[in-house]
Each structure stands twice: as structure tokens, then as C-alpha cells.
Amino acid sequence: xxxxxxxxxxxxxxxxxxxxxxxxxxxxxxxxxxxxxxxxxxxxxxxxxxxxxxxxxxxxxxxxxxxxxxxxxxxxxxxxxxxxxxxxxxxxxxxxxxxxxxxxxxxxxxxxxxxxx
Amino acid sequence: xxxxxxxxxxxxxxxxxxxxxxxxxxxxxxxxxxxxxxxxxxxxxxxxxxxxxxxxxxxxxxxxxxxxxxxxxxxxxxxxxxxxxxxxxxxxxxxxxxxxxxxxxxxxxxx
Numbered sequence: 001x002x003x004x005x006x007x008x009x010x011x012x013x014x015x016x017x018x019x020x021x022x023x024x025x026x027x028x029x030x031x032x033x034x035x036x037x038x039x040x041x042x043x044x045x046x047x048x049x050x051x052x053x054x055x056x057x058x059x060x061x062x063x064x065x066x067x068x069x070x071x072x073x074x075x076x077x078x079x080x081x082x083x084x085x086x087x088x089x090x091x092x093x094x095x096x097x098x099x100x101x102x103x104x105x106x107x108x109x110x111x112x113x114x115x116x117x
Numbered sequence: 118x119x120x121x122x123x124x125x126x127x128x129x130x131x132x133x134x135x136x137x138x139x140x141x142x143x144x145x146x147x148x149x150x151x152x153x154x155x156x157x158x159x160x161x162x163x164x165x166x167x168x169x170x171x172x173x174x175x176x177x178x179x180x181x182x183x184x185x186x187x188x189x190x191x192x193x194x195x196x197x198x199x200x201x202x203x204x205x206x207x208x209x210x211x212x213x214x215x216x217x218x219x220x221x222x223x224x225x226x227x228x
Contacts, residue, residue: 004160006160034214034215043206043221046215049215091158093160095160105166106214106216107163108153110160111160
């Protein structure tokens with residue numbers, strides 16, 4: 001199967017600090033990576049799509065200056081939550097897709113629980 | 118605008134019986150459909166997918182059926198096992214890699 005890792009799995013930070021979350025595809029090269037946010041008992045909400053070496057495409061309503069995405073290589077994408085506030089507390093999940101893996105299947109990381117105090 | 122809908126928020130089934138999860142979509146451009154399984158505080162795990170050129174895909178205990186004219190797909194799990202208890206998400210894409218997810222159906226398999 002395709003393995004995607006996320007780090008850290010859990011982070012607690014003070015309001016106003018920035019938090020970086022890493023997403024890595026471990027056994028394949030990810031053409032595209034995605035960042036999702038899940039609220040309690042809700043579906044996954046796509047935040048942005050990133051392709052290696054180019055700027056991320058953000059969904060409507062997602063602040064690009066607050067959620068900085070860098071897709072530096074075919075195996076690594078990072079999401080930085082800048083100046084985090086309590087309302088940013090959520091479960092953040094990344095996924096990775098690759099055409100050579102067949103069609104449009106995305107493989108998800110285990111998620112990162114962010115708590116902003 | 119919810120383009121993928123899972124109208125049943127929960128499903129309870131006895132171990133050994135069949136679980137049937139339903140999903141409807143509104144976007145006729147969708148051409149690839151997936152089912153994911155998710156446990157609390159974990160990322161979704163890919164289960165099975167189907168292309169719009171097919172009407173059925175089977176993988177072990179999991180079978181997905183697609184009815185394009187009705188814009189409906191379903192996931193059958195048989196026989197259901199206690200480890201199948203989780204939230205199941207239906208997802209669809211229109212060849213641009215972006216997935217639209219349903220709200221999920223929580224399956225509980227009773228012993």
C-alpha cells in the first residue's frame with residue numbers, strides 16, 4: 001500500500017505561536033498533496049491543494065497567509081499555522097496522490113491534533 | 118453546496134450480516150468514486166474505488182456498486198465484522214484529484 005506519515009501527531013501551543021506540520025509520502029512520489037481539516041463529527045474540509053514546486057491552491061474561505069503550505073519535494077509538504085488562535089484548534093489531515101498509483105486515489109496521513117490554548 | 122451526500126448518519130448491523138452504505142452525488146462530472154474508513158483521531162484509510170466506466174468493483178468482503186443514471190453508489194460489506202465498526206466516507210472526484218466527501222456514516226457492528 002501507500003504510506004503517508006504526519007508529524008507531529010499531537011501538538012499543544014500557546015495562542016500567537018506558529019506551528020508546522022509535516023506530511024511525507026514514504027514509499028511513493030506524490031504528484032499532489034492535500035491538506036484537510038476536520039471538525040468534530042463533521043466531514044473532511046479541503047483547505048488547499050499543493051503541487052511540488054508550485055504555489056498551493058487554496059479553497060474559498062481559507063486564509064493563505066494564515067495557513068502557509070510548502071511542497072518542497074515529491075515526498076514532503078508542510079503546513080504552517082501562523083499566529084495560531086484557539087479557533088484554529090482542530091484535526092489536520094494531509095493526503096497524497098500519484099498518477100502512477102492509479103487514477104485519483106488519495107492516501108491519507110494519520111492526522112495531527114492541534115490544540116491552541 | 119454538498120455535492121456528495123450520505124443521508125444515513127449511522128448504521129447498526131449484527132456481526133455476520135451484510136452492511137449496506139449508500140451515497141448520492143449531484144455533480145455529473147464526477148468520474149471516480151472512493152470509499153474510506155476512518156477511526157477516531159486517525160486519518161482515513163482507503164478501502165475501495167470505482168471508475169465511472171464500471172458498475173461494480175469487488176475486493177474481498179467489500180463491493181462497491183455504481184448506478185450512474187441515478188447518481189448513486191453503495192458499499193456492501195459482507196460478512197460484517199466487529200473491526201468494521203468505524204465511520205465510512207464516500208468521496209468523488211472529477212479527474213482533478215480534488216475529492217468531495219460525504220458527511221460520513223458511522224457503522225456499528227454488534228456481536
